Amino acid sequence: MNKNKDVMGDEQSGALMADVARLAGVAISTVSRALANPGRVNEKTRAKINAAAKQLGYTPNAMARGLRVGKSNTIMIILPGSPYYGASQIIPQVLQSINKSLIQEGYNLMIANLDREEASERHILNLAFGGTVRGAIIFSSKLPEVDGRSPAGAGLPIVSMLFDMSDAGVPSVVTNDREAIRDATTELIRLGHRRFLYIAGPRGNYHDVERYAGVLEALWAGGLSEEAVSISGGDLEYQHGFETGIRAVDDFMKLDARPTAVIATSDDMAISFMSRIQRAGLAVPGDLSIVSFDGSPVCEFCSPPLSTIKQPVEEMGRAAVDLLLDAIDQRQKMAEVRTVIPSELILRESIGTPKS
Numbered sequence: 001m002n003k004n005k006d007v008m009g010d011e012q013s014g015a016l017m018a019d020v021a022r023l024a025g026v027a028i029s030t031v032s033r034a035l036a037n038p039g040r041v042n043e044k045t046r047a048k049i050n051a052a053a054k055q056l057g058y059t060p061n062a063m064a065r066g067l068r069v070g071k072s073n074t075i076m077i078i079l080p081g082s083p084y085y086g087a088s089q090i091i092p093q094v095l096q097s098i099n100k101s102l103i104q105e106g107y108n109l110m111i112a113n114l115d116r117e118e119a120s121e122r123h124i125l126n127l128a129f130g131g132t133v134r135g136a137i138i139f140s141s142k143l144p145e146v147d148g149r150s151p152a153g154a155g156l157p158i159v160s161m162l163f164d165m166s167d168a169g170v171p172s173v174v175t176n177d178r179e180a181i182r183d184a185t186t187e188l189i190r191l192g193h194r195r196f197l198y199i200a201g202p203r204g205n206y207h208d209v210e211r212y213a214g215v216l217e218a219l220w221a222g223g224l225s226e227e228a229v230s231i232s233g234g235d236l237e238y239q240h241g242f243e244t245g246i247r248a249v250d251d252f253m254k255l256d257a258r259p260t261a262v263i264a265t266s267d268d269m270a271i272s273f274m275s276r277i278q279r280a281g282l283a284v285p286g287d288l289s290i291v292s293f294d295g296s297p298v299c300e301f302c303s304p305p306l307s308t309i310k311q312p313v314e315e316m317g318r319a320a321v322d323l324l325l326d327a328i329d330q331r332q333k334m335a336e337v338r339t340v341i342p343s344e345l346i347l348r349e350s351i352g353t354p355k356s
Contacts, residue, residue, distance in 0.1 A: 023052035040329070074108045075324065076133040078124060080140040090267075090294050090313055091139070094161065097317025098137060105325055107134070125149050135324045137161050143170070157327035159320045163206050164338060171327075171337035173320045177210035177293075178217070180309045180343040184291050185218035185263060187345065191353050193261040193289060194224065199248045199273065200233035201265045208234070211265050211293065230255055233269070241268025249276040260354035264292040267299055267308055274302065274350070285352035295346060304349035312341045 021028045026045060034041040034049045041049070052058075077098065079091070099109045110133060112124050127133050135157040143158070143165075160172040188196070198215055201208035212231075219228055232248035245268065252258065252273075264270035270292030274284055282288055284304060292299070295310025319339050 017058070019056055020049060020052045020058050023056065024048040072132055072134045073106060074110050074133045075102055075321075076110045076112055076124070076127060076136040078112050078136055078138040078140060080113075090296055090311060093296075093313045094139075094317055097314040098161075098321055101318050101321035105321065107325075135159075135328050137320050137324060138165075138170075139163070143168075157324055159324045159327075161316065161320045166338040171323050171339070173316050173323065173339045173341065175311050175316065175343045176340050177207055177343075178214040180214065180345065181211045181263065181265075181293060182214035182218045184307075184309055184345050185215050186222065187347070188261045188263075188289060188291065188351065189218060189222040189224070191289070191351065193259075193354050194228060195257060195259040195261070196229040197248065197252055197255075197259040197262045198229050198231050199244060199262065199264040199269045200231055201244075202237050203234040208265055215263060229263075230259060233265075241266045242272040245269035245272030245274075246276055248273050249280065252277070253280065259288070261289040261351070262291070264290065267292045267294040267296045267306070270306055270308070271298070271302060274306065284350055287355065289351035289354070291345075291351055293343075295343070299346075300348070302350070307348045307350045308346050310344045310346050312343060315341050 017031050018028055021031045024031065024045075026049065030041065030045065031049055031053075034046050077095065095109075095111070102109050110127075112127065133156070137159050139161050140163060158170055160166075160170045162174060164172045164174050166172045185196070196215070196219075198212060200212065215229060216226060219226065230251070232251040233244045236244050236247075244266075245264065248262075248264075248269065252262075262270070262273060264273060270290055274290055277288060278284060284290055289307075291307040291309070293309045293311075295308050295313075299306035299308045319341060323337065323339065
């Protein structure tokens with residue numbers, strides 16, 4: 001038996017974690033924490049540990065260390081199905097932000113698709129109950145559940161991203177959907193617009209409820225009624241945003257009193273709507289102003305560049321990771337938390353004053 005084996009079992013030939021701890025003059029647990037979660041050790045101590053590790057040529061095997069102490073260093077990201085991931089303009093940006101934050105904290109990322117089929121939900125639950133993952137960030141308004149089992153029942157720390165699940169006891173990181181779209185609508189009213197087309201997301205969806213409420217608040221504040229807005233969409237999920245925008249053109253053309261401004265609840269909807277409406281002979285913004293929600297980079301390269309409400313994806317990703325790792329470190333049930341990070345209205349050439 002190797003009597004010099006590191007108590008943390010870091011599966012490392014040569015220098016051990018204990019050697020690093022002795023040289024740095026700190027506890028082994030402090031070395032472990034500094035390597036796995038650098039942000040949770042003060043800079044001075046971290047510098048001493050890094051210098052000692054470099055001097056000794058110590059490079060830990062993070063996966064082996066996690067397995068040896070019986071704790072996974074993998075965080076599961078639960079997406080609402082591959083079609084959504086493929087079509088969404090901002091999900092890749094959010095994932096990049098989360099992955100960057102997790103790497104900085106010594107964790108790996110695993111992606112699971114929640115397509116509401118029993119097989120996929122059972123697979124996710126097996127990962128949760130089997131100890132394969134340490135925590136989860138979910139992009140859905142509902143937790144997977146099969147045979148009465150859910151990730152929460154496994155004692156797995158969970159954070160919801162983009163969807164507010166705080167009422168269900170799940171800490172959530174969201175943006176200010178209602179206030180952001182209220183500000184965008186207020187800007188259109190300031191420019192002189194009095195008739196609007198609202199391209200809706202799926203009926204009853206958290207985002208759509210909040211965003212339409214923001215439109216109404218702006219109308220009422222501007223002395224207008226709900227009759228000032230016509231609604232298209234509501235019957236397709238957000239992953240079908242391009243199709244929703246195309247259908248909205250047909251609805252727009254059928255209106256007797258055509259709106260002078262369009263408010264789309266996703267960039268996908270606005271992009272396809274603008275393309276089709278221009279083919280129909282209408283000018284943007286000459287005949288019609290358009291603003292959307294998400295803030296995807298492609299909006300800048302539309303013709304004309306599309307005004308959009310930019311979601312703070314990097315900040316939201318960092319906040320979600322911080323919430324989750326706090327829960328993991330504290331080993332206690334997370335309180336009901338709702339973290340709101342404001343979005344930003346980016347004004348571009350797709351909006352202007354209406355024709356007189």
